[in-house]
Amino acid sequence: MKQTGRAALILAALGLTLGLAGCKERPPGVYDVSVSEAYRRLLADKLADMVYAKQCGILVHVTPVGMLDRQVTWKVHSSGREVVQFTALLSVVGEKQTKVEIRVPPAPGGGEMYDGSQFYKRPAFNQPLRPAVQEQVAAILEGRKFDVQRVGPGKDSVCNVQRGGLEMGRPFRVDD
């Protein structure tokens, strides 16, 4: 009887250990890829899934621009005009680990662009944009699909209305 109890305790302890090991998480923004692989993947991606999920009523085009193994900036244009850009700064954590920090430029009136409190007559993306960029970067570096459910709903009612126009085949223009 004693032996059975001891075996149960050991099994429980083993399970706990395995469970704890399984729950070990990376710090936020750290991915299990080398910095050169992270750079290669991010530079090759035009963020199509994020754009489709979060764009508003104007047509946008994303161009990735890189500084080798240090950063990737995505410049977003509409009708030839740059409307926003955001950057992933890469730093080495280990041989096979990279930390990615997202930078979005400051907004003229305070805060950062598309932070959820800004007003745009012709917004490019629903706000807040940062969580969507983080999710898209994570999806690329974790080798999975962009999951809009992880981003949460947009708060920009102007965007929602103009998106409706685009979905009905009536896009807006940034210079309207």
Place this chain on the structure above:
Amino acid sequence: MKPLYLAGFLVAGISIYLPAIRPNTEGAVYRVSIAQARQALTRAELPPLVFGSEPPDVQVRDTGNSQIVWIARREGEELFRYTAQLKAEGDGATRVKVKLEGAQGRTVNFAQKLAEHPEIRNMYLIAMEEQVAATLERRPFEITRVYPAMTAATVANMGALRSSLDQAAAASEQAARKNIEKAYRDEAAGLRR
């Protein structure tokens, strides 16, 4: 003691709920003469709300032999018909029994659909019974009297409802995606809106 109270409440609840989700097979007696009932019912429409945002067209026929018939059509095709059978019950009272028959149309076999979904059939019948009652009692139609039958129909068809909602959402998403892709193609081709 508590379980007895609970059982009592359950029995009372079920005995109130069950009649409310089944049509009245005996019909109902109204304090109007058969001539008045006929005259009023020939002006009655189909019950509101239960047929959704696009109710079918309706034609009312007084067959002259104590029957009023409402024929429901969509794009000229008969879907179903309600028949109210009127019977004098002494002086100044009329018994009205409502029937519902599905049609075997060119494109839709509504008779078969009603037979396959008795809860929906019951809901349509109860709604028309309420419409008849409201007309002969000269009061507004009360949708609350249809709620129990509507709930029963909804619960019984939950899977189909969810599936058709999912299909509608997927179709809408697909149409939106196509429009967005076309907008980008048009832009690339130099076509401005």
